[in-house]
Amino acid sequence: MPTLSEMSDAERAQFRTEAETAYAELQQAGLKLDLTRGKPAASQLDLSNALLELPGGKGIADDGTDTRNYGGQLGLLELRAIFAELLGVEVDQLIAQDNASLALMHDLVVQGILYGFGGNPPWAGQKVKFLCPVPGYDRHFAICEHLGIEMVPVELGPHGPDLDQVRELAADPSVKGLWAVPMYANPSGAIYDEATTRALVEMPAAPDFRIFWDNAYAFHHLTADEHPPLDVLGMAAAAGNPDRVLIFASTSKITFAGAGVSFLASSKANLTEYLSHVAVRSIGPDKVNHLRHAQFFGDAEGVRTLMRQHRDQLAPKFALVDEILTRRLRPVGVGEWEAPEGGYFINLAVPDGTATRVVELAKAAGVALTPAGAAYPYRKDPRDRHIRIAPSFPQLPELEQAIEGLATCVLLAASER
């Protein structure tokens, strides 16, 4: 069978007719499926249902803290200890906060704008740019866009962003930030390697340049190869840039999405500065939820065990997507994707100029996809080719229908070119 680019005109016409027929059948199936967001499935949430009856007792922590009362800006020590071990940082480099690490990132960008970092002038009134490895996470980009920070896309490869590009751009003192999802990047699945990470913390940059190291999927391995987190704080300190990196993590995709705990790890100076601002905003995070989580996990190994249970549910979904795309698209040479080693997404590159059309076709057939371009600043995918697939939420039969439908749409859009 020839690939699409090898086809004769007649073959191509035939291919298009078949694609149209398949799409007509898809529309008749009356699907109502959703691949838009990286939401855990209900069966994954069930793994943590014990949390719903914790902490019990009187809410007193191991260190005697009455978690029911005010106070404790740093978060509960026993939970911080577990995640410090998991993230490979010191306990005093990590604080536990409320339910959304996205909120921490947002508030730290706002901190830069209103107060500045490390004694440098506030960003307000300055031209400020953030480097955005692409494809990337739409909610990172939404923070920048909403706050009027100019986003500069840089190419993300399998081991991190293009360093030549990043180094050149970071020499501009108006570049104040870089968004990174270092482990299993959303949506490409890229894993920042040690050399790239070292270069990012060593390169010359503004003194208030900050890497927003969103390690959202640090423990979310899809294979038995459980990559340990890199010691990015240690590398930054060794490079003489101890305050460059802000590490974010959360239990949103470990326990409950929206009812978990978020973490911020950084230098003592950065944490002290952050806390000086957050103390004006709140008397402290929800420590009962910290205690509930600490009791549920028990220790770091408890988290690892739970993540393997998630993997057991997620890996077959990712395998199914790969199987369908391989069977449907590979023979005609349409589409590119990698089977990620972790995280929540598959990044499908369709032929240039067809991503918007694919999303449109899928929508008309009852399959909701993230809008084309969502993984790019200002929603502008220059080649209109990236589609983010989030296979976690549906169960296997629905996922199969959705990806088969998606493949049908990809083939039709390709045939229309």
Next chain:
Amino acid sequence: MPTLSEMSDAERAQFRTEAETAYAELQQAGLKLDLTRGKPAASQLDLSNALLELPGGKGIADDGTDTRNYGGQLGLLELRAIFAELLGVEVDQLIAQDNASLALMHDLVVQGILYGFGGNPPWAGQKVKFLCPVPGYDRHFAICEHLGIEMVPVELGPHGPDLDQVRELAADPSVKGLWAVPMYANPSGAIYDEATTRALVEMPAAPDFRIFWDNAYAFHHLTADEHPPLDVLGMAAAAGNPDRVLIFASTSKITFAGAGVSFLASSKANLTEYLSHVAVRSIGPDKVNHLRHAQFFGDAEGVRTLMRQHRDQLAPKFALVDEILTRRLRPVGVGEWEAPEGGYFINLAVPDGTATRVVELAKAAGVALTPAGAAYPYRKDPRDRHIRIAPSFPQLPELEQAIEGLATCVLLAASER
């Protein structure tokens, strides 16, 4: 017995000697007591221990929402319905958020600075002033001070702030806000009456002038007279200023301080605007905690019943403070205070110029008090006379020791003048 001001020189010398002796004895007692913050006592927190094992099951709400997963910016409907009834607002005028109403207030002030309200220009770069009824809540003032908003004190009477002062100041378009604790004001216990409230929502002011109506103690009655909340949103709408008022409330002093739920009630336009910003910051509040609270309360009457149990614990503490101050200070005509009908504080006015000295003496005797001036913008009590007493946290025997000690310090400081 003559009052201090009626005493002869000899009587005054004798009074001072006695006060010094009493203080020396107090110091020898080696107390370690804390009256600084309005924290619930552990025995109050115990009233809500059932929360520590809720919601149980699978975390599914009455309306089918899986509270464990992402989404739901407005908060859980069944909890919003309970607090809408209690606050006397429509359900669609109220949203439930995370654990700290202080955070909502902070974020709304930041919203004014970064984005502006209702299509008006952002406050950033403008001279912005907030009116601060005094004595008032130190954390309100900390938000303004931290964000560079100029605070203008106005006199707070028993029924609200001095309206002549407020009206005159609000005519200045750079006045963008007013802090109000309308029910059982922190720390004076003032109750905003209907006429004052109506005047505040009717008076001419900047289009982006907002009243931060912090109804933190709306249900925290110390007597059987359970004042219902005023319909301030209705009054504001009737006055043609529907967007003027932002109502804040929380369960911090209903269930668990720091692990409760916060509420924002306002016009639909204000809520929509707020949500447009908060959607960039977070995917949603902790809905499991909403469900936990909704199940625990059952309905609005459940909240009222719980608040009566709090009252049963708190009223004797407030009565004890009143009894000791009356017995120790009244005979010599030193100090002024009101027995509040609700809330968490007693505002003790000591002779002019002695509050700082009283706090200093108390500290040296092991009784921690809120710093003198804390209830004033920039911590400047012009007459150095206000001391905030927070009697909730200690149990009765410790409270008795602390207030007897405080009275000793007040008398010594008065005798030194």
